[in-house]
Amino acid sequence: LLKDVHLPLPAIEELDLTQLEGSSIDTVVMLALGFEERTKASAARLLAAIRPRHVVALRYPEPGHSNDILQLAEESGADVSIIDYADLFNCGSISFGKRTVIDITGLAKPAIFQLVREALIRSKGVDVAYTAAEHYFPLEADLDEVVNAFTSDNYHQLLLSLKGVLTGEGGPYRCTPQLPDDSDGTRLRGLLAFASPKHERLIQLVEERDYDLIEVMVSDKQNSRTKIAQIAAEVAVRGQDSGNIRTCNTSDPAAVLQALAERYEAWSIRDGLNFEIGLTGNKIQTVAAAAFCASYRVNQAWYVSPTAFDRQRFTTGVGDTRIFRIHSARL
Numbered sequence: 001l002l003k004d005v006h007l008p009l010p011a012i013e014e015l016d017l018t019q020l021e022g023s024s025i026d027t028v029v030m031l032a033l034g035f036e037e038r039t040k041a042s043a044a045r046l047l048a049a050i051r052p053r054h055v056v057a058l059r060y061p062e063p064g065h066s067n068d069i070l071q072l073a074e075e076s077g078a079d080v081s082i083i084d085y086a087d088l089f090n091c092g093s094i095s096f097g098k099r100t101v102i103d104i105t106g107l108a109k110p111a112i113f114q115l116v117r118e119a120l121i122r123s124k125g126v127d128v129a130y131t132a133a134e135h136y137f138p139l140e141a142d143l144d145e146v147v148n149a150f151t152s153d154n155y156h157q158l159l160l161s162l163k164g165v166l167t168g169e170g171g172p173y174r175c176t177p178q179l180p181d182d183s184d185g186t187r188l189r190g191l192l193a194f195a196s197p198k199h200e201r202l203i204q205l206v207e208e209r210d211y212d213l214i215e216v217m218v219s220d221k222q223n224s225r226t227k228i229a230q231i232a233a234e235v236a237v238r239g240q241d242s243g244n245i246r247t248c249n250t251s252d253p254a255a256v257l258q259a260l261a262e263r264y265e266a267w268s269i270r271d272g273l274n275f276e277i278g279l280t281g282n283k284i285q286t287v288a289a290a291a292f293c294a295s296y297r298v299n300q301a302w303y304v305s306p307t308a309f310d311r312q313r314f315t316t317g318v319g320d321t322r323i324f325r326i327h328s329a330r331l
Helices: 037-049 066-075 085-090 109-122 140-149 155-164 200-208 224-237 253-270 283-295
Strands: 011-015 027-033 054-059 079-084 099-103 125-131 174-177 189-194 213-219 243-248 274-278 300-305 321-327
Touching: 011 253, 027 037, 027 066, 037 066, 037 099, 037 125, 037 321, 054 066, 054 085, 066 079, 079 085, 085 109, 099 109, 109 125, 109 283, 109 300, 125 283, 140 224, 174 200, 189 200, 189 253, 200 224, 200 300, 213 224, 213 253, 224 243, 243 253, 253 274, 253 283, 274 283, 283 321
Parallel strands: 027 054, 027 099, 054 079, 099 125, 189 213, 189 274, 213 243, 274 300
Antiparallel strands: 011 321, 125 321, 174 300
16 A cells, blocks of 8 residues: 655546547647557547647657548648657757647657656646557467466576567667756665566666666556566566565556655655656556656656567557546646
8 A cells, every 4th residue: 555645746637538528729739640550549539529729740760650640630620740759859849738638649658758747847737648459569368378388486587488479679778868867976776667568678777777776566457467577577676675566556647656756755855865767667657757757856767768669569459548637736
């Protein structure tokens, strides 16, 4: 159970998509010209619900569903701007409206982190849209087969055996900072990171950086994906004098935000540690981390990027669309 957190936190409420209807005055929608099937579906649902003043489309080198999504944006009657992903972090001209809706479905995690954080710094709130996929790689059936076949407690060997199913990306991996360096070299350093079946990102971050305290957040669901994530978390904290694994409803950004705040309050405010976050989990966790970093001084947030992606083994199908309204905690 979470202990009482005394920090004022951003408020997060989940809305129904129909509650965005009529949000047409000075609304800016940000979305990605992605290659996953759900990116097109998410843009269609969002643009059917509202009539934005402006659409900002983020373009990747892979064209994906660019033409179809741009046609949807133009048919909405909005002004449309296109920004190349490579130019996003050097672009100081992104316009946030009185109301901004960020569709994170097709956004890479660095873009999610930067856009959500910036929107909350500049304004009092932001709406976040996320459309789930029907199937995620690695497939649960493939993970079941590996987990059921492996009876040893040699976790490193199990993780090595997963390379045959974790084909959505490839190393070597690189840790890239998402915040200006704000660390005090005389202080101990603590890391809160997230575990997932794509365990190599977490392992890379822990091995590359030297931490005095580590806490890894794992989903509270009971399935093979969570079991692999739990094992990765145990490998990450093994050998640490102060390593901890926390279970949490990782699909609930408010719950993730509360967990972040509890650890921050204990490590940074009470004990004076440098506090860092590893963006090694899912997109919902990244949203929560961005909301927290918009309100509090976090020394660093790390994204761990692979060298290559397999576009054919990301997601398939389209699931439900969720809307989160986030109200800033900034005074």
